[in-house]
Amino acid sequence: MTEILELRLDELHAIGALPDGGTYRPLYSDAWAEAVKRVERWFKDAGLKTTRDAVGTLWGRAEGTDKGKSIVTGSHIDTVRRGGRLDGALGIVAGLTAVETLLATKGKPRRTLEVVAICEEEGSRFATNFWGSRAITGRIDKVDADIAQAMRERGLDPAKISAAARDDIDTFVELHIEQGALLEASGAALAVVSAIVGTAHLEVTVTGRPDHAGTTPMELRRDALAGAAVMIQAVESVARSLGKPAVATVGRVRAEPDQINVIPGRAVFTIDLRHSDLSARKALEQRIRSLCATVASERGLQFAIRMLQEWPPVPMHPEVRAVLARAAQDTGVAAEEMVSGAGHDAQILAARCRVGMLFVPSIGGRSHCPEETTSPEHLALGTHVLQRALELLAY
Numbered sequence: 001m002t003e004i005l006e007l008r009l010d011e012l013h014a015i016g017a018l019p020d021g022g023t024y025r026p027l028y029s030d031a032w033a034e035a036v037k038r039v040e041r042w043f044k045d046a047g048l049k050t051t052r053d054a055v056g057t058l059w060g061r062a063e064g065t066d067k068g069k070s071i072v073t074g075s076h077i078d079t080v081r082r083g084g085r086l087d088g089a090l091g092i093v094a095g096l097t098a099v100e101t102l103l104a105t106k107g108k109p110r111r112t113l114e115v116v117a118i119c120e121e122e123g124s125r126f127a128t129n130f131w132g133s134r135a136i137t138g139r140i141d142k143v144d145a146d147i148a149q150a151m152r153e154r155g156l157d158p159a160k161i162s163a164a165a166r167d168d169i170d171t172f173v174e175l176h177i178e179q180g181a182l183l184e185a186s187g188a189a190l191a192v193v194s195a196i197v198g199t200a201h202l203e204v205t206v207t208g209r210p211d212h213a214g215t216t217p218m219e220l221r222r223d224a225l226a227g228a229a230v231m232i233q234a235v236e237s238v239a240r241s242l243g244k245p246a247v248a249t250v251g252r253v254r255a256e257p258d259q260i261n262v263i264p265g266r267a268v269f270t271i272d273l274r275h276s277d278l279s280a281r282k283a284l285e286q287r288i289r290s291l292c293a294t295v296a297s298e299r300g301l302q303f304a305i306r307m308l309q310e311w312p313p314v315p316m317h318p319e320v321r322a323v324l325a326r327a328a329q330d331t332g333v334a335a336e337e338m339v340s341g342a343g344h345d346a347q348i349l350a351a352r353c354r355v356g357m358l359f360v361p362s363i364g365g366r367s368h369c370p371e372e373t374t375s376p377e378h379l380a381l382g383t384h385v386l387q388r389a390l391e392l393l394a395y
């Protein structure tokens with residue numbers, strides 16, 4: 001099994017590979033389209049009936065002998081910019097390999113089994129996060145013009161997005177890398193996810209006054225970027241002082257007019273805030289808002305905070321967690337339970353079906369970077385447990 005997993009992961013990684021390391025397969029890009037085509041061929045070769053939905057998510061289906069809702073596994077096919085080899089790709093490759101093995105060894109399933117390559121989860125090209133799973137759950141209510149254009153360029157009709165919604169999924173299970181260092185630290189080879197943290201994405205706009213960098217004395221400046229820098233420090237220190245599992249990240253900063261000899265009149269930065277407890281997440285946000293207000297008033301700046309997207313923490317379904325724990329036990333693996341600090345499609349799909357996730361360790365806790373790796377043994381072990389879980393659910 002290790003060989004086929006590694007081979008398929010290498011093949012996917014090469015699609016969108018960047019000259020200086022890592023890979024980039026943003027939604028509806030050429031690399032994305034090529035990757036979907038490659039996975040479609042794998043699905044067909046495995047004997048799965050393939051379809052693409054209205055947003056470009058690829059499904060591979062093995063019809064069950066019983067009528068009823070499907071058992072689904074898979075993950076997202078897009079990546080972050082300079083992403084690694086496993087985030088998303090593992091769930092697709094492991095899901096396919098597990099289903100293929102089950103079909104070859106156990107024959108036709110009782111429940112319909114599906115593998116899915118979800119078109120987008122990362123929000124790395126457009127602010128689309130969870131585009132595929134939001135379409136599956138019928139939760140896309142607006143389509144920005146740039147996304148609509150990109151869809152049309154791929155032959156997809158934005159007016160038909162609602163056709164992607166599914167109400168015939170019973171259970172979704174996904175194997176993913178942990179993307180953190182907890183499993184490595186504890187020495188466990190596998191975790192059953194208990195819940196996924198809640199996240200808020202905010203955008204802060206700081207407005208000052210653009211002036212000449214050479215002639216404006218320091219005390220007369222209203223430098224938006226210098227103010228933003230103090231706010232960014234506050235974001236970090238508030239999350240630190242609240243303690244684990246609170247995290248806060250400023251991942252994007254833009255200054256205007258973005259010139260070496262002009263004092264920035266405007267600075268815009270994003271904040272990604274996460275916590276497993278919704279009220280703690282909101283408290284974190286509140287403290288950041290009030291600290292930013294203090295910084296702005298001390299420096300004669302204006303500031304506005306806009307909520308871009310917000311997702312509550314989502315527990316995994318207890319029955320699916322039990323199936324995953326039993327699958328680990330049957331496979332002879334001692335599994336831990338853990339909360340996912342990363343976002344996953346399961347948190348969106350939970351609105352429509354039972355969901356569960358398995359994590360395998362990330363070496364050095366590295367992820368969302370080219371160094372993202374998991375040992376081949378852990379990749380195979382996670383796939384075996386996933387396979388056993390699918391067998392328990394579908395046969």
Ligand code: GLV
Pocket residue numbers: 121122341342343344
């Ligand atoms: C997705 O990987 C996220 O957690 O932002």
Ligand code: MN
Pocket residue numbers: 080087122368
């Ligand atoms: Mn990711």
Ligand code: MN
Pocket residue numbers: 076087088121176343344
């Ligand atoms: Mn992922």
